[in-house]
Amino acid sequence: MSEKVFALLVRLYPAAFRQRYEEEVLRLYRERLRDERGLFPRLRLTWDLTVDAVMGVSRAWRDSLSETTTTSVVSNVSGFPSFHLLTREPLKPGTVALGCVLSAVALAAFGVVMRLPAPDRFSNSRGVLSPVEAVLERLNRVVAAPTNSGTGGQDDVTKVSGELARSQVKKEPSSQPEAGAQAPLTAQQRDEVVRGVAENISAHYFDRQKAQKLADSLRVLNGQGSYAKIVNEHLLAERLTTDVRSATGDRHLNVVYSARGNPIAALAPPSAAEFERYRSMLVRENCSIERTEILPGNIGYLKLNRFPDLDVCGTMLHKSMSQIDKANTVIFDLRDNEGGFPAAVADMAAPLFNRTVAWYNPRAAQSATTLMPAARSALSNKPVYILTSSRTLSAAEQFTYNLKMLKRATVVGETTGGGGHTGTYYRVDEHFGIGIPETKITNPYGGPDWDGVGVEPDVKVKAADALEAAKKMAARQTGR
Amino acid sequence: MPKRKLDPLPAAAFQILLSIADEELHGYAIMRQVEQQTNGRMRLGPGTLYNSIQGLLEEGLIEEMDRKSEVESEMERRRYYRLTSTGRKLARAEAERLADLLRVARAKKILRGDYV
Numbered sequence: 378m379s380e381k382v383f384a385l386l387v388r389l390y391p392a393a394f395r396q397r398y399e400e401e402v403l404r405l406y407r408e409r410l411r412d413e414r415g416l417f418p419r420l421r422l423t424w425d426l427t428v429d430a431v432m433g434v435s436r437a438w439r440d441s442l443s444e445t446t447t448t449s450v451v452s453n454v455s456g457f458p459s460f461h462l463l464t465r466e467p468l469k470p471g472t473v474a475l476g477c478v479l480s481a482v483a484l485a486a487f488g489v490v491m492r493l494p495a496p497d498r499f500s501n502s503r504g505v506l507s508p509v510e511a512v513l514e515r516l517n518r519v520v521a522a523p524t525n526s527g528t529g530g531q532d533d534v535t536k537v538s539g540e541l542a543r544s545q546v547k548k549e550p551s552s553q554p555e556a557g558a559q560a561p562l563t564a565q566q567r568d569e570v571v572r573g574v575a576e577n578i579s580a581h582y583f584d585r586q587k588a589q590k591l592a593d594s595l596r597v598l599n600g601q602g603s604y605a606k607i608v609n610e611h612l613l614a615e616r617l618t619t620d621v622r623s624a625t626g627d628r629h630l631n632v633v634y635s636a637r638g639n640p641i642a643a644l645a646p647p648s649a650a651e652f653e654r655y656r657s658m659l660v661r662e663n664c665s666i667e668r669t670e671i672l673p674g675n676i677g678y679l680k681l682n683r684f685p686d687l688d689v690c691g692t693m694l695h696k697s698m699s700q701i702d703k704a705n706t707v708i709f710d711l712r713d714n715e716g717g718f719p720a721a722v723a724d725m726a727a728p729l730f731n732r733t734v735a736w737y738n739p740r741a742a743q744s745a746t747t748l749m750p751a752a753r754s755a756l757s758n759k760p761v762y763i764l765t766s767s768r769t770l771s772a773a774e775q776f777t778y779n780l781k782m783l784k785r786a787t788v789v790g791e792t793t794g795g796g797g798h799t800g801t802y803y804r805v806d807e808h809f810g811i812g813i814p815e816t817k818i819t820n821p822y823g824g825p826d827w828d829g830v831g832v833e834p835d836v837k838v839k840a841a842d843a844l845e846a847a848k849k850m851a852a853r854q855t856g857r
Numbered sequence: 858m859p860k861r862k863l864d865p866l867p868a869a870a871f872q873i874l875l876s877i878a879d880e881e882l883h884g885y886a887i888m889r890q891v892e893q894q895t896n897g898r899m900r901l902g903p904g905t906l907y908n909s910i911q912g913l914l915e916e917g918l919i920e921e922m923d924r925k926s927e928v929e930s931e932m933e934r935r936r937y938y939r940l941t942s943t944g945r946k947l948a949r950a951e952a953e954r955l956a957d958l959l960r961v962a963r964a965k966k967i968l969r970g971d972y973v
Contacts, residue, residue, distance in 0.1 A: 394907070394911070402903040402904075404884070404935075405884050405888065426903075429901075430902070430904055433902060433903070434904060437908055440908065440912070
């Protein structure tokens with residue numbers, strides 16, 4: 378064994394050991410080398426030194442470490458813990474280099490893992506697809522990687538089964554960062570989107586004159602380069618939405634972008650099996666009726682998390698309402714209600730009236746409808762409170778807005794989300810779409826509806842405090 | 858005081874104690890002495906040797922002293938090691954323990970040949 382090799386082996390020992398004995402160790406080596414001559418002794422020496430290095434190094438390290446564990450605990454000085462160095466092993470550059478390499482490898486591996494595509498399949502937590510989802514999944518031929526489109530507030534507006542709600546596409550638990558999946562918009566792409574939006578508006582918007590003017594002004598704006606700086610698809614959709622709304626004064630127009638893509642063909646109605654699955658899911662979720670109870674002070678409380686299909690849930694809804702019909706006051710908790718069927722909205726509101734009233738339904742074919750009261754309802758003259766949050770949307774907003782306009786209920790909570798989805802959805806391209814009202818919707822209450830701005834509460838409190846506030850108001854009102 | 862597992866006394870440590878029982882020796886000389894004592898069976902490498910020496914020093918069984926080398930040509934300081942009184946007592950106790958064992962072995966007629 379050459380001296381160089383032996384010196385390397387010696388370097389493996391802890392610094393403290395080397396400090397004391399390195400000189401003697403080397404001297405021992407040299408003296409043995411001097412005295413053990415000949416092939417066999419030399420071979421034996423090499424073997425001895427190798428074995429000794431292995432055993433010696435591990436023992437030396439073990440011994441140096443066992444020193445630290447038996448060192449007496451340094452007493453605290455006036456209650457503060459003190460720190461002492463137990464060993465003075467110097468930080469070798471080799472160790473630092475190894476640490477840097479390992480960290481870089483770990484970070485690179487993390488980056489690789491994050492770029493792997495997330496699964497295409499999406500479903501609610503129960504694993505059952507609603508008919509809407511099943512149809513969308515079937516027709517979805519998206520090539521681009523899926524992204525988390527929930528942050529931009531863009532909805533996939535689909536008019537399937539008349540449901541006035543966000544589709545379940547939004548709730549897909551994808552963890553991919555958006556930036557990684559979309560390339561910046563080119564000028565050509567922008568032009569095509571603007572052209573597609575303009576064409577759809579002039580073809581479908583109910584006010585022909587306004588539509589033509591709007592389409593022209595969009596082309597002019599694009600020609601002037603107003604959209605030239607926008608490279609992000611969501612921002613382009615938002616900007617176009619703002620422009621078309623301000624040009625027409627109609628907040629029911631809505632340009633949307635979905636990274637997951639639009640269904641290519643027209644949507645087929647859900648199959649019987651799909652509808653059966655949807656129906657059993659609704660039943661299992663208690664038709665989105667989270668709670669029905671009578672609170673102290675004879676306050677009827679109903680927390681409803683959507684306005685479900687009446688065919689499936691009509692009976693359950695009526696049962697809940699009858700559970701609270703002896704109450705002196707009613708609180709509808711819509712803080713987690715993101716929409717549903719207008720028919721269910723009307724059905725839930727009917728027991729609150731004893732005469733026919735004008736009823737605003739932005740999805741109805743006719744311009745205005747009326748609401749017939751439910752026969753002999755005990756609640757028709759009781760005070761009503763509606764709890765709202767910023768998540769309250771669509772059909773839930775319709776319920777809130779109408780009752781507020783009719784002065785039938787007091788709205789307590791936060792301004793609602795402002796999602797009307799009142800127009801018909803038209804596909805502009807694979808990712809862009811536009812909701813266009815095809816008929817003029819007249820509002821019997823006058824004034825704008827909640828599209829884009831939400832419903833303002835009568836009593837503005839944080840959503841979490843809304844229930845307590847309503848209970849207090851109810852108590853005061855009934856004089857308790 | 859950190860214990861380096863010198864109870865029971867490891868073979869190498871005992872050999873080292875024996876080797877310096879009647880004279881002070883430096884590292885290499887200890888190694889050669891032990892080799893001789895064990896008839897070539899135990900050849901201490903530098904790692905084992907100095908680990909053991911470190912342990913014995915810590916337990917106060919041996920002590921070191923600097924001395925100029927005996928050989929005229931080597932004008933350098935070397936570390937020499939010798940037994941402390943504690944070390945001597947321990948070596949004696951260990952030797953007596955082994956002697957007792959030997960007595961039992963003899964009585965049981967396990968040993969071959971002539972042993973005193």
